[in-house]
Amino acid sequence: MTSAIEFEHDFPAQPSAEMAHREQDRRRALEAYHYFYPTVSLESIARGTRAAGAADNKAAMLVMAQPRHVGFTLNSDTPYAGGILDLRESGPIVVELPPGPLVGLADDHHQRWITDMGLPGTDAGKGGRHLILPPSWDEPVPGGYLAARSDTWLVLLALRALPLGGDLDAAVKLLTSVRVYPLKGGDPGEYTFTDATDREVDTTPLAVEDNLGFWRILHEVIDAEPPVEEMRTMLGTLAELGIEAGQPFRPSADTARLLALAAAQGRDEMLVSAFASRRADRMVWPGRAWEWVGLRPENGSFERPGSLDVEARDRWFAQAIVASPAMFRRAVGQGSLYWLACRDAAGAYLDGGRDYKLTVPLPVPASLFWSVTCYDAKTRSEVTTGQGKAALRSLFEDIAPDGADSVDLYFGPSEPTEPDGAANRWIQTVPGRGWFCYFRIYGPEAPAFDGSWQPGDFTART
CATH class of the missing domain: 2.60.120.600 (Domain of unknown function DUF1214, C-terminal domain)
Known part of the structure; x- marks a missing residue:
């Protein structure tokens, strides 16, 4: 198959060059959509969690998932608690777990794993003080903590308690006994849990996953977070599409149309991976x-x-x-x-x-x-x-x-x-x-x- 790009005296002809630019932008947008879907998904979790009454560094959302809760494959088997940690505001933050059948993790703003807690973590369900360090933290880590570093300022803390023997009340009591507080100057008793079981909650990117809103949210995250080294190539791809930290996102009408179409196609392609x-x-x-x-x-x-x-x-x-x-x-x-x-x-x-x-x-x-x-x-x-x-x-x-x-x-x-x-x-x-x-x-x-x-x-x- 020969190239569709036409050349004049060995240089790309202008109409063909314009066509090539459009096709290249389309391909870049599709690849970027796939790569950064977890980022937009996690930002959607953060927004939905706040809308349900949680507050960064202060209160987590507690929920026993029901059909009224729109969240990707949430289950009704165990109570959940989801909290957003803002390390730019708090500095290193402590997550103190009591002994018991707790399962937890921390993921960064790109939905990349930071650490496991509870039964699958290094404390193995025996309780422990986990310490989440912010990007570029270079001070000594004090003893007695299970430390892990985040590459982003925003962190999702996700916890659940196993209701052994069907004792849901005991599981909720255990879950809400988790303490979250800044390492420096934090009050272990201030963190709370707001129960959203009876409220409608949406923590998904469904509203934006097939339109220009996807890219607006992605730009906000890229603008707010430090660059991650392993993402350099894909961040460069975004920059070519006008999505760059420190720069406004003002796509032309043609670019906006291309990005919206790429979001719709990218979403459909991901569903093929999921179900076909x-x-x-x-x-x-x-x-x-x-x-x-x-x-x-x-x-x-x-x-x-x-x-x-x-x-x-x-x-x-x-x-x-x-x-x-x-x-x-x-x-x-x-x-x-x-x-x-x-x-x-x-x-x-x-x-x-x-x-x-x-x-x-x-x-x-x-x-x-x-x-x-x-x-x-x-x-x-x-x-x-x-x-x-x-x-x-x-x-x-x-x-x-x-x-x-x-x-x-x-x-x-x-x-x-x-x-x-x-x-x-x-x-x-x-x-x-x-x-x-x-x-x-x-x-x-x-x-x-x-x-x-x-x-x-x-x-x-x-």
């Missing part, structure tokens, strides 16, 4: 429709030997939020496993207007608990229906009959009338909308890995 990937390693078991959500179990940075796994990164951030090594581990007894189903046993996408059955062999190999959660394909958030729920959870619903070797779960627009008890094991879906499911196992046991235990596929009921 061609990667063979996404499949969990031969002959089953279940897929791994995370494709890089060895780390939280999507690195593979010699390169960044861009498909794995796109796939994750199109569906989910935050990343850490603990989230992707595939090890007996450690963390949790996330499996995705977006197709039925016949290979068709799950349709909110059809009825399905899912057979789950018992016992499920979970040392803690397990759950099935349904998400809307467009919002990547819990399905919203008149039923008002999107999850079936072994901790809170009676979905595992004593002595049974399997249980059937039901999904569809209308409440099933048979067999007996089916309505108690049913999640309502919305006609005309696609949906997908996450199967989560907390404290996975060996059969979850060796193939001796496998959930069935979704089977359409006629």
Whole structure:
């Protein structure tokens, strides 16, 4: 295939050069969209968290996720707390965890992992004082702290407590006993938690992910944060598009149109990675429709030997939020496993207007608990229906009959009338909308890995 660029006396002809510039800008915009989607997503989390009543360095949002909460693949299994830390204002900040079944992490403004806390962290659930250092901090780190450095001023602190034995009150009490305060001059008792469980909350970039608003938010972040060395090339790409720290973002009409189109196409391409990937390693078991959500179990940075796994990164951030090594581990007894189903046993996408059955062999190999959660394909958030729920959870619903070797779960627009008890094991879906499911196992046991235990596929009921 020859170049479409025409030359005159070995120099690019002007009309061809203009065409080449437009095509180059389009390609740059698409690559930048994919690369910086996690950045815009995290900034959206920050804005949604503040809108729910949280305040940087002062109060976190506490929530037991419900369908009213728009957030990428949030689940109703555990209470969450999300807090925004502003290290420019506070300096180094301490996150002090008590002993107990807490799971936490800190990610920077680009949604890059900083540190794990609690059970998957260096304190291993025994409690500890984690210290988040700001960019370019060059003072000695005092003893007695588990220190980690952020490359950005803004940090997301994400925590959850496991409600062992179904004791939700105890989990919330443990979660709200976490203390957050500046290293220098901070009061450990000032940090609070604001409960947003009964409020509508949106922590997603859905409103801007397919339009010019994406680039406006990205410019604000780039302008506010120090440059990260590993992002130099992509920051240069943004600069060519008029998105540069210290400079106003004033795209021409043509550039604005190009950027809006690139956002719409980039979003669609990321959804292809999420739900129509061609990667063979996404499949969990031969002959089953279940897929791994995370494709890089060895780390939280999507690195593979010699390169960044861009498909794995796109796939994750199109569906989910935050990343850490603990989230992707595939090890007996450690963390949790996330499996995705977006197709039925016949290979068709799950349709909110059809009825399905899912057979789950018992016992499920979970040392803690397990759950099935349904998400809307467009919002990547819990399905919203008149039923008002999107999850079936072994901790809170009676979905595992004593002595049974399997249980059937039901999904569809209308409440099933048979067999007996089916309505108690049913999640309502919305006609005309696609949906997908996450199967989560907390404290996975060996059969979850060796193939001796496998959930069935979704089977359409006629």
